[in-house]
Amino acid sequence: MDFATLIGLLGALLLISSAVILGVSPDVFINPASLLIVVGGSLLVVLAKFSFVQFFGAFKAAARAFKFRLPDMLDSIDELVEVAQVARKQGVLGLEGRDVSTEFLGQGIQMLVDGHNGDTIKQLLNKERLMTLDHNRSGAKVFTALADVAPAMGMIGTLIGLVQMLSNMEDPKSIGPAMAVALLTTLYGAMIATMIATPIADKLSLRMTEEARLQSLYIDALVAIQEGTNPRVVEQMLSSYLTPKQREKQGQTEEATG
Numbered sequence: 001m002d003f004a005t006l007i008g009l010l011g012a013l014l015l016i017s018s019a020v021i022l023g024v025s026p027d028v029f030i031n032p033a034s035l036l037i038v039v040g041g042s043l044l045v046v047l048a049k050f051s052f053v054q055f056f057g058a059f060k061a062a063a064r065a066f067k068f069r070l071p072d073m074l075d076s077i078d079e080l081v082e083v084a085q086v087a088r089k090q091g092v093l094g095l096e097g098r099d100v101s102t103e104f105l106g107q108g109i110q111m112l113v114d115g116h117n118g119d120t121i122k123q124l125l126n127k128e129r130l131m132t133l134d135h136n137r138s139g140a141k142v143f144t145a146l147a148d149v150a151p152a153m154g155m156i157g158t159l160i161g162l163v164q165m166l167s168n169m170e171d172p173k174s175i176g177p178a179m180a181v182a183l184l185t186t187l188y189g190a191m192i193a194t195m196i197a198t199p200i201a202d203k204l205s206l207r208m209t210e211e212a213r214l215q216s217l218y219i220d221a222l223v224a225i226q227e228g229t230n231p232r233v234v235e236q237m238l239s240s241y242l243t244p245k246q247r248e249k250q251g252q253t254e255e256a257t258g
Helices: 003-022 032-049 052-065 073-090 103-113 118-167 172-226 231-241 244-257
Strands: none
Touching: 003 172, 032 052, 032 118, 032 172, 052 118, 052 172, 073 103, 073 172, 073 231, 073 244, 103 118, 103 172, 118 172, 172 231
């Protein structure tokens, strides 16, 4: 579970809810017509921009903003160095059936066991990496589109409410409901864009970058292992993926164990 996403979204919702409750009656902020215009209208407009597969797949991908967590980069390097050591001592067949942290790494190790050369492994895994990137990018695009559309639908709702209000100025009872629609649609659109769609789109983009980086790490390591590179050299090569802070931590760990 990614608690940063959960705490951020729930915290923002709690703050807004507290402001509503401490003010007038919360019922004032609930308007079915406004919800219909903003929520229903926004989803339908976004659907028009994408295919059914992309649209519904985005909501499945959105779960990655809350649940999905990649292995730590340092832990992944340690795991790959261990794989390299086993391959050097026992041969690649010694890796068969080995439990690994990700499915992607498992696929790569199976290619090693099956005897594929380095170029084939790199080519096949790069295709898999690109497919994963495309899937994550598509989900992020859908939520980015939702963030763009929701405020616009809120503005459309505002205009509808104003037209209704101005066309019935002789009836004072109609002014209040029409004004509520006008204001609440703008509020709903801003909340959907700011508190839901944009954070999820940004988090999916972050996941996309992190996962692509980790998969590149796996590909480089597996090709090096297939070529029989010394595990120590593999570790040094993979250290280029680390941030300065991670490299410092790696050095401290090596000093403690050395």
